[in-house]
Amino acid sequence: xxxxxxxxxxxxxxxxxxxxxxxxxxxxxxxxxxxxxxxxxxxxxxxxxxxxxxxxxxxxxxxxxxxxxxxxxxxxxxxxxxxxxxxxxxxxxxxxxxxxxxxxxxxxxxxxxxxxxxxxxxxxxxxxxxxxxxxxxxxxxxxxxxxxxxxxxxxxxxxxxxxxxxxxxxxxxxxxxxxxxxxxxxxxxxxxxxxxxxxxxxxxxxxxxxxxxxxxxxxxxxxxxxxxxxxxxxxxxxxxxxxxxxxxxxxxxxxxxxxxxxxxxxxxxxxxxxxxxxxxxxxxxxxxxxxxxxxxxxxxxxxxxxxxxxxxxxxxxxxxxxxxxxxxxxxxxxxxxxxxxxxxxxxxxxxxxxxxxxxxxxxxxxxxxxxxxxxxxxxxxxxxxxxxxxxxxxxxxxxxxxxxxxxxxxxxxxxxxxxxxxxxxxxxxxxxxxxxxxxxxxxxxxxxxxxxxxxxxxxxxxxxxxxxxxxxxxxxxxxxxxxxxxxxxxxxxxxxxxxxxxxxxxxxxxxxxxxxxxxxxxxxxxxxxxxxxxxxxxxxxxxxxxxxxxxxxxxxxxxxxxxxxxxxxxxxxxxxxxxxxxxxxxxxxxxxxxxxxxxxxxxxxxxxxxxxxxxxxxxxxxxxxxxxxxxxxxxxxxxxxxxxxxxxxxxxxxxxxxxxxxxxxxxxxxxxxxxxxxxxxxxxxxxxxxxxxxxxx
Numbered sequence: 001x002x003x004x005x006x007x008x009x010x011x012x013x014x015x016x017x018x019x020x021x022x023x024x025x026x027x028x029x030x031x032x033x034x035x036x037x038x039x040x041x042x043x044x045x046x047x048x049x050x051x052x053x054x055x056x057x058x059x060x061x062x063x064x065x066x067x068x069x070x071x072x073x074x075x076x077x078x079x080x081x082x083x084x085x086x087x088x089x090x091x092x093x094x095x096x097x098x099x100x101x102x103x104x105x106x107x108x109x110x111x112x113x114x115x116x117x118x119x120x121x122x123x124x125x126x127x128x129x130x131x132x133x134x135x136x137x138x139x140x141x142x143x144x145x146x147x148x149x150x151x152x153x154x155x156x157x158x159x160x161x162x163x164x165x166x167x168x169x170x171x172x173x174x175x176x177x178x179x180x181x182x183x184x185x186x187x188x189x190x191x192x193x194x195x196x197x198x199x200x201x202x203x204x205x206x207x208x209x210x211x212x213x214x215x216x217x218x219x220x221x222x223x224x225x226x227x228x229x230x231x232x233x234x235x236x237x238x239x240x241x242x243x244x245x246x247x248x249x250x251x252x253x254x255x256x257x258x259x260x261x262x263x264x265x266x267x268x269x270x271x272x273x274x275x276x277x278x279x280x281x282x283x284x285x286x287x288x289x290x291x292x293x294x295x296x297x298x299x300x301x302x303x304x305x306x307x308x309x310x311x312x313x314x315x316x317x318x319x320x321x322x323x324x325x326x327x328x329x330x331x332x333x334x335x336x337x338x339x340x341x342x343x344x345x346x347x348x349x350x351x352x353x354x355x356x357x358x359x360x361x362x363x364x365x366x367x368x369x370x371x372x373x374x375x376x377x378x379x380x381x382x383x384x385x386x387x388x389x390x391x392x393x394x395x396x397x398x399x400x401x402x403x404x405x406x407x408x409x410x411x412x413x414x415x416x417x418x419x420x421x422x423x424x425x426x427x428x429x430x431x432x433x434x435x436x437x438x439x440x441x442x443x444x445x446x447x448x449x450x451x452x453x454x455x456x457x458x459x460x461x462x463x464x465x466x467x468x469x470x471x472x473x474x475x476x477x478x479x480x481x482x483x484x485x486x487x488x489x490x491x492x493x494x495x496x497x498x499x500x501x502x503x504x505x506x507x508x509x510x511x512x513x514x515x516x517x518x519x520x521x522x523x524x525x526x527x528x529x530x531x532x533x534x535x536x537x538x539x540x541x542x543x544x545x546x547x548x549x550x551x552x553x554x555x556x557x558x559x560x561x562x563x564x565x566x567x568x569x570x571x572x573x574x575x576x577x578x579x580x581x582x583x584x585x586x587x588x589x590x591x592x593x594x595x596x597x598x599x600x601x602x603x604x605x606x607x608x609x610x611x612x613x614x615x616x617x618x619x620x621x622x623x624x625x626x627x628x629x630x631x632x633x634x635x636x637x638x639x640x641x642x643x644x645x646x647x648x649x650x651x652x653x654x655x656x657x658x659x660x661x662x663x664x665x666x667x668x669x670x671x672x673x674x675x676x677x678x679x680x681x682x683x684x685x686x687x688x689x690x691x692x693x694x695x696x697x
Contacts, residue, residue, distance in 0.1 A: 005029075007127055010036040010047060012068065013058030013084070018113065022056065025120050044068070048075050053127050058084040058113060065109070066528045069563040070521040073556055078133060080126035081559075082119065083109040102562040105129040106555065109562060140248065140551075147245050160256040163246050167193050167210060170585045171246060179256060181230035183277060183284055186353060189584060190611065190618075193254070198228040206239075213241050213252070227256065231278065247586045248551070277350040279329060280336035288349035288357050292402075292409050295359060299402045306402035307368045309358040310416035311339070311375065314394045314431035315629050316354045317607040321649075322642040327386045328354070328610050331393055334384045342378060343371070353610060365401070365436070372397045372434035380432060394432035396423045401437075418504075425500050429605075429628050450502060451509040457487055458514050464488060464496070465523060466687035469694070470540065470658065471679045473672075479693045482540040482574075482680065483523045485515070503544070512546035519543070520560060524571070526691055528564040534693045535565065540572045540602060545579040549586050558597035566598065572622065574602040580619060581609055591619045602658070606650075613649045623656040623678070631661040634670055647675040 007030045011019040016037055023033045036047050040061040048071070055072070057065050065083045072079050085094070094110065095101050102109040106129070108122040154161045160179045162172035172188045180196055182188045193210075194203045202225045209223045227237040237258045244253040275287040283291075295306045313335060319327045332354060339348050339356055346360040363371070379395040398419030400412050419435040427433060457463045464486040469478040487502055489495040506512050523539055530537045547553050553573075561571050573594065580587040580603060591601050603616060606624035616624060630646065633639045647657045662668050662681030671679050 006032045006034065007123075008034045008036070008051060008053045009123070010038075010052040010055045010079075011058070012038055012044065012055065012060050012063070014039050014060075015058065018058070019056075021116070022119065022123070025116060026123065029120075029124055041067070041071070044071060048072070048077060048079075052079055053130055054123050055079050055081045056084065056119070056123065057081060066525060066563045069107075069559055070525055073517060073521050073559065076517070076552075078106075078130065078555070080106045080130055081108075082111060082122050082126065083107070084113045084119070085110045102566045104558070104562070105133075106559055107562050109566075143245065144248065147248070150244070151246075160258075162188070162254050162256075163244060163251045164193055164254060165249075165251050165585065165588075167207075169193065170251065176256065178274065179229075179258065180227075181278070184352065187230075190614065196228055198226040198234045202226060210241070210252075227258070247549075247583075247589070249585060249589045251585070277336075280333050280350050282336050282340055283347065283349040285349065285351050285357075288347070288351060288359070289409070291347050291349075291359055292357075292412070295361070295402055296406075296409050296412070299404060299406065302404050304361050305363075305404075307360045307363045308400045308402055308412055308416060309356075309360075309368075309372060309375070310351070310398040310400070310413075310420065311335075311356040311358065311379075312396045312398075312420055312431070313354040313379075314396055316393070317609055317612055317627060318629050318639075318642060319391055319393065320610045320612065321607060321630075321646040322638070323386050323389060323391060325610065327389075327391060330386045331384050331391065334382060335379055335393070335395070338378055338382060339375065342375060368399050368401070369434070369436060372399055372436075376432065376434055394430075396420055396427075396431035397434035398423070399434060399436040421504075430632070447505045447508065450505045451511070453487065453489060454502060454506055454509070454511050454515070458511070458518050461518075461522070462488065463515075463518060463522075464689065465519070465526065466689055467526070467691045468680060468687040469685045469692075471684055473677055473679065477536075477694075478685070479534055479537045480540065480678070481527075481537070481691055482687075483519060483542070484687055485519055485542075507544075507546075512544040513550055516543045516547040517556065520556065524560045524564050527570070530691045530693065531565055531570070537691065537693055538570050538572065540574055542574045542576075542604060545576070545583065547573075548575050548579055548590060549583055553590065554593040554597050554599070557594055557599040561598055568598040569600055570598070572600040572602050574604045574625065577603050577605045577608050577612070577615065577627075581611075581615060584615070584618065588619045591621065595620075606657075607646055612646070613653065616650060616655055617653045621655055623658055624650060625658040625660055626676075628661050631659065631667060634674075635666050640670060640674070644674050651675060 007026060009023065009026070011022065013019060019035060019037050023035050026033045036050070036052065038044055038047060041063050044063070057068055069081065100108055100110055105126070108126065111118050111122060113119070155173050157173060158175055160173070160176035162176045163170050169188045169191045172182070172185060177185065177188060194206060197203050197206055206223055206225060213221065221241045223239045225237060225239065226234050228234050235258050237256050240255045240257070242253045244251055275283060277284040292308065298304050299306055313331065316328060319331055336350060336356065339358065343358050343360065346358045349357045351357045375397055376395060379393065382392060384391050398416040400415045400419065402412060406412060415437045419437045423431060423433050423435050466484045466486065467481040468484065470480040470482060471478045472480055485499055487497040489497065503512070506515055519541060523541055527537055527539050557571060557573065564570055575587070594601060600622040603621050603624045605627045606612060606616070607627045607630055609615065630643050634643055650657050656677040657675070658678035658680060659671055659674060659676040660680045662671050662679055662683045664683055668683050
């Protein structure tokens with residue numbers, strides 16, 4: 001018995017007889033064909049409230065094919081499309097051989113309407129592909145639920161469990177971190193498993209063991225070896241392997257079981273080490289969190305008030321590029337010693353790689369600000385010796401008061417992060433200041449009103465886009481444009497907000513993905529018009545972490561790239577380095593998927609972390625955009641050499657570099673010599689509301 005098949009077909013065209021002819025022909029392949037027919041935008045918007053399987057576009061009163069694809073993307077609908085050749089699309093719809101320029105599982109562009117066999121086959125194949133995607137989505141939901149339950153169990157397990165990808169750690173639970181002496185998950189990520197194995201023969205044996213497992217051999221999944229902690233001590237252990245998934249991607253799970261004879265020794269070592277930072281000797285994050293919880297309870301009871309300082313070191317990426325990890329470690333050590341000497345009546349801790357926290361009791365607001373200013377000055381005046389070279393750093397310091405009515409510790413830390421972000425905004429990411437978090441200032445801001453404005457801007461296209469040219473040294477032209485987003489407010493002052501002023505609210509109201517989608521669709525509409533006369537014109541679009549982890553993004557990008565011409569390089573998506581570091585495994589998978597659909601990738605604020613080049617090598621972008629700190633002060637010989645060194649290392653892994661923030665003649669004069677492929681800045685050309693391709697080269 002044949003399974004009943006139904007096709008919901010939406011046709012946009014001026015010829016209804018042609019649409020009905022398609023229905024007749026499709027009757028040979030389907031039990032039922034439900035036809036929707038229209039020829040204008042208003043009717044399309046109404047029709048998309050229903051569920052359709054395939055869209056056929058011929059011609060419409062007030063839309064072209066790119067407009068239709070944009071509307072489908074705005075509605076977040078998976079609707080495969082067939083574009084028929086008409087007078088508006090014939091010029092660029094076919095390749096040199098006269099074949100459709102795009103043929104894939106979501107789009108066929110473009111077929112001649114008279115070639116009915118090709119049109120019918122395209123509709124059937126697109127529909128079959130859609131059904132497969134829908135089934136895959138269902139299976140992914142099932143897998144995601146199972147993975148989520150498994151990960152919750154692993155995180156709460158007392159067994160030492162980690163996930164690896166190609167022999168590299170990408171996740172580990174707390175017992176695993178403690179067993180090997182890692183301070184945090186960030187310390188373990190990127191570390192090869194073989195670094196935890198003692199003895200050359202054991203390492204060789206493990207590599208062979210892992211290689212056999214990855215080839216599918218499940219006969220032997222256990223490996224006995226002598227394990228090595230980060231402090232160099234060893235213990236006998238047994239390792240077990242299993243296949244698993246993390247964020248939907250296949251990984252290998254390892255479980256470490258240590259020899260019982262060593263358990264007492266390990267427990268003793270862990271008890272000694274779990275509250276101290278091995279690099280600086282001061283308390284670590286766990287100790288800080290315990291102290292903060294105790295002070296919070298006392299403050300809630302009215303016994304005392306307290307102050308929380310969050311100290312973040314600036315320009316660490318620059319120090320890493322110039323002096324390596326030794327430079328970073330020495331800087332962290334020297335700052336830790338200075339803070340410990342400066343704050344004799346407080347609790348000083350190393351919170352993360354390059355951040356510290358300090359807790360003090362019963363300080364007035366004036367005392368807190370005075371101490372913060374003293375810390376800012378002390379750190380900025382330090383000269384740090386690293387292997388016969390001298391470096392220096394600055395610190396951005398957040399102050400949060402812990403009082404009777406303050407919220408829980410988690411919120412206090414979030415407030416500290418908000419204060420650090422405020423410093424970065426005020427200083428254009430240079431830091432070197434302190435900021436006191438004032439709850440009354442934030443209470444006076446009507447975030448709900450701003451959220452409503454954002455929703456309205458998405459729904460009614462009230463955002464504004466501007467485009468800044470990027471000069472390509474290799475091809476001596478400026479037809480590459482970075483996209484900037486602005487939000488005009490309907491007030492008497494003609495206020496225009498930039499993303500750093502509204503993205504926090506957008507994130508709180510789950511609007512990041514919708515804003516990213518709006519930027520993509522509308523920027524592609526703009527570039528589509530430009531590419532008719534300048535077919536090499538392309539875009540660089542900044543997206544948020546919401547899109548970085550969005551599994552629909554490759555499909556969205558694919559359809560938009562195809563709608564504007566389908567060539568590699570037409571669209572480059574840019575993500576912040578910190579977001580990539582926070583979602584490393586997902587980012588690697590996402591970058592690979594986007595590359596498959598001719599979408600290029602860029603890392604923004606490149607050079608801001610301690611493992612910048614290693615991170616880029618892991619996710620393999622097409623280009624990177626330098627952090628502002630590398631460009632400022634580039635006229636100094638030492639800074640210039642640091643930039644050159646970073647660019648050389650980046651070019652060695654096959655990644656191009658964009659040097660932005662070229663704002664004056666002095667910076668421009670050295671920009672040519674650093675080895676970057678792309679140059680950008682107000683000195684070259686300011687952003688414009690329109691895309692202007694210069695006729696000069």
